[in-house]
Amino acid sequence: MPHKLITTLDLMRHGEPVGGRKYRGQQDDPLSEKGWAQMCQAVGDHCPWQAIVSSPLLRCADFARELAARHGLPLDMDDRLVELGFGAWEGRTADELTAEDPEVLVRFRRDPVAHAPPGAEPLARFRGRILEAWNTLLERHRGKQVLVIAHAGVIRMMVAQVLGIPLPYIFRLQVPSAGITRLRVESDGDDLFPQLLFHAGIL
Structure with a gap:
């Protein structure tokens, strides 16, 4: 009987970027001072990982490079991990959007597939x-524990894949700044069994 392997993916959202809350998408703002502090506090001195994989956008990549260098870990930048592109909403706040159309975000939250931004x-x-x-x-990381530094949309989509959440419902998942979501994948040959683990901090 094949030996079961456990792959652990710790999905970490970036901290607050310069400019605060907005539909940032692929706009490449760096972390604010607060954002750096949020991520440093979330990780602390723990380093249970064998590798780090990051979005190349500055709000993820800058911290990923610092953490990888500090602990001597291999680091990969994956362009596929950039945030969802928000089109005409890029760089705009919720208040700006609703000032033009009070119902625009209500429609988007109800069905982001049918009411996507232009x-x-x-x-x-x-x-x-x-x-x-x-x-x-x-x-690439079968049987290892890996830190993936990315964006709320990326984390939502991976959790949705694990739990079978339909696309119109993914924005019901809230992902806090510098929050960490742990996914555990058991592999038994070609059979994969992914799970969402709830936890407080890195153990």
Whole structure:
């Protein structure tokens, strides 16, 4: 009987970027001082990982490089882990959008597939590239514990894949700044059994 392997993916959202809360998407703002502090506090001095994989956007990559250098860990930048592109909403706040159309965010939250921002990356296409990145993570880091530093949308999509959440419902998942979501994948030959683990901090 094949030996079961456990792959642990700790998905960490970046901290607060310069400019605060907005539909940032692929706009490449760096971390604010508060954002750096949030991520440092979330990780502390723990280092249970064998590798770090990061989105190349500054709000993820800068901290990933610092953490990898501090602990001597291999670091991969994966372009597929960039945030969902929000099209015409890029760089705009919720208040700015609702000032123009009070119902625009209500429609989006009810059905982000049917009411996507103008010019936004389609959610189905976004799901496709995130699933490609997910499969690569499981292939390259089988049996290891890996820290993945990415964005709320990326984390939502990976959790949705594990739990079978339909695309229109993914924005019901709230991902806090510098929050960490742990996914555990048991592999028994070609059979994979992914699970979402709830926890407080890195153990």
